Amino acid sequence: xxxxxxxxxxxxxxxxxxxxxxxxxxxxxxxxxxxxxxxxxxxxxxxxxxxxxxxxxxxxxxxxxxxxxxxxxxxxxxxxxxxxxxxxxxxxxxxxxxxxxxxxxxxxxxxxxxxxxxxxxxxxxxxxxxxxxxxxxxxxxxxxxxxxxxxxxxxxxxxxxxxxxxxxxxxxxxxxxxxxxxxxxxxxxxxxxxxxxxxxxxxxxxxxxxxxxxxxxxxxxxxxxxxxxxxxxxxxxxxxxxxxxxxxxxxxxxxxxxxxxxxxxxxxxxxxxxxxxxxxxxxxxxxxxxxxxxxxxxxxxxxxxxxxxxxxxxxxxxxxxxxxxxxxxxxxxxxxxxxxxxxxxxxxxxxxxxxxxxxxxxxxxxxxxxxxxxxxxxxxxxxxxxxxxxxxxxxxxxxxxxxxxxxxxxxxxxxxxxx
Numbered sequence: 001x002x003x004x005x006x007x008x009x010x011x012x013x014x015x016x017x018x019x020x021x022x023x024x025x026x027x028x029x030x031x032x033x034x035x036x037x038x039x040x041x042x043x044x045x046x047x048x049x050x051x052x053x054x055x056x057x058x059x060x061x062x063x064x065x066x067x068x069x070x071x072x073x074x075x076x077x078x079x080x081x082x083x084x085x086x087x088x089x090x091x092x093x094x095x096x097x098x099x100x101x102x103x104x105x106x107x108x109x110x111x112x113x114x115x116x117x118x119x120x121x122x123x124x125x126x127x128x129x130x131x132x133x134x135x136x137x138x139x140x141x142x143x144x145x146x147x148x149x150x151x152x153x154x155x156x157x158x159x160x161x162x163x164x165x166x167x168x169x170x171x172x173x174x175x176x177x178x179x180x181x182x183x184x185x186x187x188x189x190x191x192x193x194x195x196x197x198x199x200x201x202x203x204x205x206x207x208x209x210x211x212x213x214x215x216x217x218x219x220x221x222x223x224x225x226x227x228x229x230x231x232x233x234x235x236x237x238x239x240x241x242x243x244x245x246x247x248x249x250x251x252x253x254x255x256x257x258x259x260x261x262x263x264x265x266x267x268x269x270x271x272x273x274x275x276x277x278x279x280x281x282x283x284x285x286x287x288x289x290x291x292x293x294x295x296x297x298x299x300x301x302x303x304x305x306x307x308x309x310x311x312x313x314x315x316x317x318x319x320x321x322x323x324x325x326x327x328x329x330x331x332x333x334x335x336x337x338x339x340x341x342x343x344x345x346x347x348x349x350x351x352x353x354x355x356x357x358x359x360x361x362x363x364x365x366x367x368x369x370x371x372x373x374x375x376x377x378x379x380x381x382x383x384x385x386x387x388x389x390x391x392x393x394x395x396x397x398x399x400x401x402x403x404x405x406x407x408x409x410x411x412x413x414x415x416x417x418x419x
Contacts, residue, residue, distance in 0.1 A: 059108075060105055061103075061106065063419060064419055065098075065100050065177050065416055065417060065418040065419065066100070067177070067414060067416045067417075068096055068414065069097055070093070070094050070095070070414075071090055071091060071095065071410060071412045073092055074411070075399060075400040075401070076091075076092070076400070077399040077400070080092065083351055083352060083391075083399055083408060084391065084408075085183060085184070085349075086188060086348050088182060088183045088184075088410070089346065089348055089350070090347070096126050097126050097176065097414070098128040099124070099125050099126055102120065102122045102123075104121070105117075106118055116151040117148070117149070118148070118149040118150075119149060121143065121145065123143055123144070125140060127345070128346075130345040130348075131348045133174065133192075133193030133220065134164070134194060134219070135164065139345040139346070144164075144194060145163070145194070147162055147199075149161045155202070156202070156204070157202075157203065158201075159200065160199070161199040161201075162197075162199075164195070166194055167195050168195075169192055169248045169287075170188060170191040170192075171285045171311075172184055172188050174193050174194065180283075180311055180313060180323040181323055181371050181373045181385070181387060182414045183371060183387065183389055185307075185325065185369075186307060186329035186369070187327060190221070190289055190329070191220065192220045192232070192250065193218075193219050193220055195219070196216065196217050196218075197213055198213065198214050198215075206238070208237055209236040210234070210236070211233065211234040213231065214229060214231060215230050216228070216229055216230075228253040229253075230250060230254070230265070231249075231252055232250050233250075234248045242274060242275035243274055244273045245270065245271075245272045248269060248287075249268045249269075250265065250266075251265065252264070256293060256294035259299075260293060260295070262294055263292025265291045266289065266291075267287060269285065269287020269288060270286070271285035279314060279315040280313065281313050282313070284309070284311075285310075286309075288306040289306060290302050291303045291333075294335050295332075297362060301333070303333025303334070305329070305330060305333065305335065306329075306330055307330060308328060309327035310326050311324065311325050312324040320374075320377075321377075322374055323371075325369075325372075325373075326370045327369055328367070329366070330365075331365055331366075337363075337397070338359055338361075338362065338363060338397060339359050340354065341354050351363070351398075352396065352397055352398060352399045352404040360397070363395050365393050365394055365395040366393070366394050369390060370390050371388070371389040371390075372388050373386070374386045374387070381417060381418050382417055382418075385413070386412075386413050388409075390407070390409045391407060391408040391410075393406050393407075
């Protein structure tokens, strides 16, 4: 079975390489079999008129992406699950990750009140939908974002939004093409994915902006069932063209895991980015979180989790680049990690010992991982990533065959088409 899966994975890589290389080289040499395949002029003109009506008159924009992947887990877990992962959970299998479509209307800083009004709706369909943190329609479909927006004529413009949006907290994004690596960091597990409520953003000048949200609920690895008010903030400081600093926070009452009363959550952290040259840049993120009366290890005590991650990026050419990540994450109260089950969807955040109805026993642990992604962009709208990742824990939460272990090496290939 191992040889067969490895051969299939290698064949997949070679197949993609052949497709991309053949498409680029043979197009000029081989005459088209359909020399009259272009649309008639009236049809083209009609398309241009519709596009101009949508973009210039109504200011509507439509975009999205689709993603598929294959994952090889060298531990060969008997449950076919990659432990402690978010979206790359299928071991030695193909995955139809997601098809995403976004419709939005951009706001204008001048003009009438109608010109200042906009909206955004983001719909997902696929295996990732069950863990994205949106408004779930079923295990394979959700609305990740949906909000109305108004740019109030206050000072430089007060950006107001009401609805559900991607969280301000965290460097890695929910949308996979916009995160540097295919797999998610463990810092991502301890942060909200999406939040809902009222948001206000004000740009004081070109260097400083502040966003504040009053949110009755958040969607994260630890579900929120009580809809109690929290406050989410993001301070954006751009001291120069090559340095950016983001400081975020989240505070308010939060439900605990089953068997704990929960309590006040305080999360504070941020990330900074440095541009070293036209083709090289780096990011460092760190945060600390504490939630009262929520420890699964010591009942009645606070749950604490914290971590730091470093990223290094380099583009060799317009087509080729490398993305490196290293992180260390501590879950002292057992509240964040190992909370998933082996049920059909979504199989995320699973540890050894989990069943289809119950997560693994809670454990306090320290984790670290290193990830290296080779990125290839054969066309502006296509991105591929070949990624190796090695996970390590001070506890036996991973799985080799049918037994527990403390490590997990994986190799993945994902392909993204952006439209």
